[in-house]
Amino acid sequence: MMSYSDLPRPMLARLVPELQLSGQLIDRSGMAHLIAAFGREVMADVGVEEWISASPVYTARMRTALGLDGDGVEDMFKCMQLDIGAPPQFMDFRYSVTDTYHGGFELNHCGALIDVEPLGDDYVTAMCHHIEDPTFDATAIATNRRARIRPLHRPPRRPADRHPHCAWTVTIEPDRDELPLPEQSIRMSRTRAAQVELSAIDPTEEGRTDYRGHLLADLRFADWSHSALVRICEELALQHQLLAIGFTWAVGNRTDAEHAATLSRKQLTGIAGLTAGRLRACLGLGTDATSLATVLQLHPVLGPTQYTGITATRTGAGTEAGVLLRIPASSGAIADDGWPARIDAEHLDPVLAIAAAVDPTWSALRASADDTGLTIEIGRGPAGKELGEVAITRFSSGATFEFADRGIPLAITPTGASRR
Known part of the structure; x- marks a missing residue:
């Protein structure tokens, strides 16, 4: 059974931005189905509610993990640089x-634009x-x-090729009223996802083990320690789960539980398939059973293992x-009614989407359930067509986005006198 901790540092360093991009593209998967079901305005409202549910919780977790006090x-x-809402280069924030207490980006x-x-x-x-x-706040x-993030300019772009795409100020004033914590985030803080304990970072390892010190213009993950990269990967997978729970809650406020579960499953299927293909390419894997088991085990929609308990193992040999x-x-994850709860013996499309992204002939799925859980056997079969939920998600430019090596990152230093 493969886990993030089994990967070498260089592979983990490549994986981190992939997981961030996967998280950003969750909405490309889910929102199309919301628009079809409810229209644009409800889609926007759900978008707000899912992110304000999850973002304060997972940001606080990353602060704790990386010593951001x-x-x-x-x-x-620094927190924004490690957020699934801001994958590097695809969402190219310049700070x-x-x-x-004053700055901007x-x-x-x-x-996304x-x-x-x-x-x-x-x-x-x-x-x-x-x-x-509301989601920036x-x-x-x-x-x-007491922080406020406010626009200097933002789209729709006028003129149509305006660049940069948007610009924002960030101010923190000591005499300003504190913003309240969103009720949704308070509820989210009580979930198992918010409280799960993930892998510890070893401060004695070679490489960066926290993000104290200067803010860097870019994060070069090859500079980070093995255990720090493992923890970041686990936290990013958990960010997926928190966002998915927020989505289900927001949709459930507008329809019945069965319909909300159906839309959640469509969201899961779309991002599951798209991300699986990118993970296989990122990790340099093949199309064999070992590669499929590895993609399943490392896929953020099925992890982190400490939260979901999901395992994937190769069986048999050769053509068997x-x-x-x-x-x-x-x-x-089951207690929180998260993504794994969307998969059962009658609803295997999320798993099929992952398997088919590794190779279309991984199409023979057989499921059995008992009191201890669900077992899914994945074998070879006729190559099938890509599932519609995956095809919808693939319209995003993120589906084919390639990350570039930007070299040694520069420190961002204050340009004015401190007002502290």
């Missing part, structure tokens, strides 16, 4: 710091105004509840080789 803009920006490239602009100004406004305003308050996927009946 400050309350200024630098620590806030500036004036002093401890612009998006040199916004992959590139995806949405063809849909028209109404959709751009929904994303860049209605969703961004929800992220900021995990560092300082296959994979056994085990989803336990009892886990934190």
Whole structure:
């Protein structure tokens, strides 16, 4: 059974931005189905609710994991660099710091905008105004509840090729009222996902083991220690789970439980298939049973293992080789009614999407359930067509996005006198 800790540092370093991009593309998977079911306005409202549920919780977790105990803009920006909402380069945030409590950022490239602009100004406004305003603040308050993130300019772009795509100021004033924690995030903080204990970081290892010190313009993950990269990967997988729970809650506020579960499963299927293909390429894997088991074990929609308890193992040899996927009946993820609860003997599409992304002939799935959980046997069969949920997600430019090596990152230093 493969885990993040079994991967070497260079492979983990490549995996981190992939997991961030996967998390960002969850909404490309889910929102299309929301628009079809409820329309654009409800889609935007759900987008707000899912992110303000999850973001304050997972940001606080990453702060704890990486020793980010400050309350200024630098620590806030460090958290944003490790957020599934801001995968490097695809969402190319460029930060500036004036002093401890004042700074800003612009998006040199916004992959989300590139995806949405063809849909028209109404959709751009929904994303860049209605969703961004409350969700940026929800992220900021995990560092300082007196923080405010406000636009200097943002899309719809006028002129159409305006660059950078948007620009924002960040201010923290000591005499300003604190923003309240969103009720959804308070509820989320009580979930098993919010409280699960993940792998510890060994401070004696070679490489960066925390993010104290200077804010860096880019994060070069090859500089980080093995255990830090393992923990970051686990936290990013958990960010997926928290966002998915928030999505299900928000949808459930607008429809019955069965319909909400169906939309959650469609969201899961789409991102499961798209991410599986990218993971296989990122890790340099083949199409054999061992590669499939590895993708399943490392896939963020099925992890982290401490939370989901899901295992994938190769079985057999030669032409009889296959994979056994085990989803336990009892886990934190099942208790939270998260993504693993969407998979049962009658609903195997999320697993099929992953298997088919490794190779289309991994199409023969057989499931059995008992009191201890669900067992899914995956074997070879006729190559099938890509599932519609995956094809919908693939419209994003993130589906084919390639990360570049930007070399040694520069430190971002304050440009003005501290007002602290």
